[in-house]
Amino acid sequence: MSQNQYIITFEEPILITGANGFIGSKVVETLIKYGFKRLKCFVRPSGDIFLNKINQKLNGNNIEIIIGNLLNWSDCERASKDVSLIFHLAAGIEKTFAGCFMDSVIATRNVLEVLKNNKNLKRFIHISSIVVYSWEEIATRNVVDETMSLEREPELRFEPYTYGKVKQEELVMEYCNKFNIPYVILRPGEVYGPGKRKISGRVGINSFGFFIHLGGNNQLPLTYIDNCAEAIVQAGIKKGIDGECFNIVDDNLPTCKEFLKMYKEKVNKFYSLYLPYKFFYYFCCFWEYYSTWSKGQLQPVFNKRRCIANWKKIFFSNKKIKEKLGWSPIIPTYEALSYYFKYMKESGE
Amino acid sequence: MLRIGIIGCGRIADQHVVEIKKIPDCELIGVCDKELLMAKQLAERFKIKYFFDDVYKFLETCNPNVVHITTPPQNHFQLGKICLDANCNIMFEKPLCLNSKEVNEIINIANKKGLKITVDHNAQFSFAMRKMRELIRSGILGGPPIHLESIWCYSYNDPGYTKAILGDKNHWVRGLPGKLLQNIISHGISKIAEFITTDCPKILAYGFISNFLKNYKENDIIDELRAIIYDEKSPTAYFTFSTQIGPPIHQFRIYGYKNSILIDDLHQTLIKITGNYRSYLNHFIPSIIDAKQYLINSINNIKRFVKRELYLEEGRKYLIESFYKSILEDTPLPISYREIILTSKIMDAIFEQLKFNENGMKNE
Numbered sequence: 001m002s003q004n005q006y007i008i009t010f011e012e013p014i015l016i017t018g019a020n021g022f023i024g025s026k027v028v029e030t031l032i033k034y035g036f037k038r039l040k041c042f043v044r045p046s047g048d049i050f051l052n053k054i055n056q057k058l059n060g061n062n063i064e065i066i067i068g069n070l071l072n073w074s075d076c077e078r079a080s081k082d083v084s085l086i087f088h089l090a091a092g093i094e095k096t097f098a099g100c101f102m103d104s105v106i107a108t109r110n111v112l113e114v115l116k117n118n119k120n121l122k123r124f125i126h127i128s129s130i131v132v133y134s135w136e137e138i139a140t141r142n143v144v145d146e147t148m149s150l151e152r153e154p155e156l157r158f159e160p161y162t163y164g165k166v167k168q169e170e171l172v173m174e175y176c177n178k179f180n181i182p183y184v185i186l187r188p189g190e191v192y193g194p195g196k197r198k199i200s201g202r203v204g205i206n207s208f209g210f211f212i213h214l215g216g217n218n219q220l221p222l223t224y225i226d227n228c229a230e231a232i233v234q235a236g237i238k239k240g241i242d243g244e245c246f247n248i249v250d251d252n253l254p255t256c257k258e259f260l261k262m263y264k265e266k267v268n269k270f271y272s273l274y275l276p277y278k279f280f281y282y283f284c285c286f287w288e289y290y291s292t293w294s295k296g297q298l299q300p301v302f303n304k305r306r307c308i309a310n311w312k313k314i315f316f317s318n319k320k321i322k323e324k325l326g327w328s329p330i331i332p333t334y335e336a337l338s339y340y341f342k343y344m345k346e347s348g349e
Numbered sequence: 350m351l352r353i354g355i356i357g358c359g360r361i362a363d364q365h366v367v368e369i370k371k372i373p374d375c376e377l378i379g380v381c382d383k384e385l386l387m388a389k390q391l392a393e394r395f396k397i398k399y400f401f402d403d404v405y406k407f408l409e410t411c412n413p414n415v416v417h418i419t420t421p422p423q424n425h426f427q428l429g430k431i432c433l434d435a436n437c438n439i440m441f442e443k444p445l446c447l448n449s450k451e452v453n454e455i456i457n458i459a460n461k462k463g464l465k466i467t468v469d470h471n472a473q474f475s476f477a478m479r480k481m482r483e484l485i486r487s488g489i490l491g492g493p494p495i496h497l498e499s500i501w502c503y504s505y506n507d508p509g510y511t512k513a514i515l516g517d518k519n520h521w522v523r524g525l526p527g528k529l530l531q532n533i534i535s536h537g538i539s540k541i542a543e544f545i546t547t548d549c550p551k552i553l554a555y556g557f558i559s560n561f562l563k564n565y566k567e568n569d570i571i572d573e574l575r576a577i578i579y580d581e582k583s584p585t586a587y588f589t590f591s592t593q594i595g596p597p598i599h600q601f602r603i604y605g606y607k608n609s610i611l612i613d614d615l616h617q618t619l620i621k622i623t624g625n626y627r628s629y630l631n632h633f634i635p636s637i638i639d640a641k642q643y644l645i646n647s648i649n650n651i652k653r654f655v656k657r658e659l660y661l662e663e664g665r666k667y668l669i670e671s672f673y674k675s676i677l678e679d680t681p682l683p684i685s686y687r688e689i690i691l692t693s694k695i696m697d698a699i700f701e702q703l704k705f706n707e708n709g710m711k712n713e
Contacts, residue, residue: 044517045518097390098362099360155394296660297654297657
């Protein structure tokens, strides 16, 4: 693709927040492959192995690593000054609501506040997640698309990460619309690949000392890391998509059951117990009820909304991102899965 | 009905709100944080009427009887004075202030104004600790305690907290005189302070940086501490803080002339160390008695769970409830000012020695 189809030139500065994360480091790699020459990688001081990975990929490219904290105004100003594009991948992943909120929402607000005065900015690319949707609205066996509304009371799902991501996305829309900041929002599915060691919670959970398989024949909304990074970079540079939201999922998605079977065959065998959705749904309702009745003796970690969001039978579509952005997965799912399983096997999972 | 407010809407505030909501005859009326979005998120999640980013507006609008100050400790002294000036009783998140001088001043102001303060040493009020006090009152030790041992471990397994501190050279914990230790050890020190009878015990402290932190090239945070607290007129005590002992232990032992008691805070067990048997019986009988005690502890915990009396943070609820009762009915405070001041003094002395040792080592 020629450069005149892009909103920026290869010489313009690009900021990547969360550049030491699983997705962030791959986005940096992809931008380098595209030929972008002035990358500013914002990393937390605690950034460890991924930072090393970025360093290994520098190869003489003009990459600036900015070590700082987005909760700190001066760090935000230092990082965002005069950049033309921002890929905002930083988000809170800790266990508390306040912590996730701070690292997702306050950090994003700080970046956006600085951007209000940045006249060079061509686009703010916000990396959200499919967890933000209000899953109760969609009927079983229907297809999830970008028109679905966001979760209205995310705190009731009792997932601090989800809460932070929903509030973060609301803030991005509010700020960008209010201050005319051009933006694109991307909502990847379950991003996987070498470097990610966990099996998606949509397949099942390990909370009770053994693996409970909950996904059954549900479609697993996978996004291979390389495909995801490709979509993110394209959404950052292509013309004519400002203000759009895109889901990112791969083609030919396996079911949770198929994924688990392949995992057991190719990585390691372990015991798993399948629980049908209805059964687990009522278990979650009971748990939630007990939590309220006992005034929090058990925290409502299993609740109706979480159950619906993770394990209801729903299908996923990448129609919009294919049509509007022209993106398609560069690595087919069967090949991506084989890379992932190989990594998991070799890393001793 | 007490009107309650919270200043500081970070991680620990949630835990205060959850417990306040369980207590009858009080209403959480408003929250305040210098970052308005933080105050708003807390208010939204817990359906709290008012939220502010200005302390004076918060105090004026909400007019709270009690304020919980859950900000980083660097702000406690200043915010404490403002709240006392507005005639509010205060519950401080630990550590109460940066040093015993500030603690004394806050207590003096509160006394002058006829207000009350306390600090969130919630581990002092777990069921096992309350049971221990009952036993001591019944005379199980056979006199005053001879020796105390408090061990308090902290695990780096919480990636949020650990990464935040290790990754951020400007993190507020690093700004405390005792750094990581100051933010955590008051739980274990206050258990000792409760039974120390002198106001100025001698302290011998040794602190060092664990290999775990050294591997992260961390040279500023001391995360291992051993301390001896002693005085001729008082029980002696050992205090241990460790981030490396696994699994983490929160234990307190109190030794008496006749019998002793072991409290395991994490497992909520209380074991009486009693009896001495003749000859080989000493090898057979006590372990059976101990097994029985552990079993009874377990059964009691299950019973309390079924009766909805066993909560992970029940000590905090008991402490807050007792503090509110003390305000409403003018009964004694759940934690005496003497214990609060002594805890702070012991911590000051420990940090002073660690600083001296550190400087000494650097000079060498």
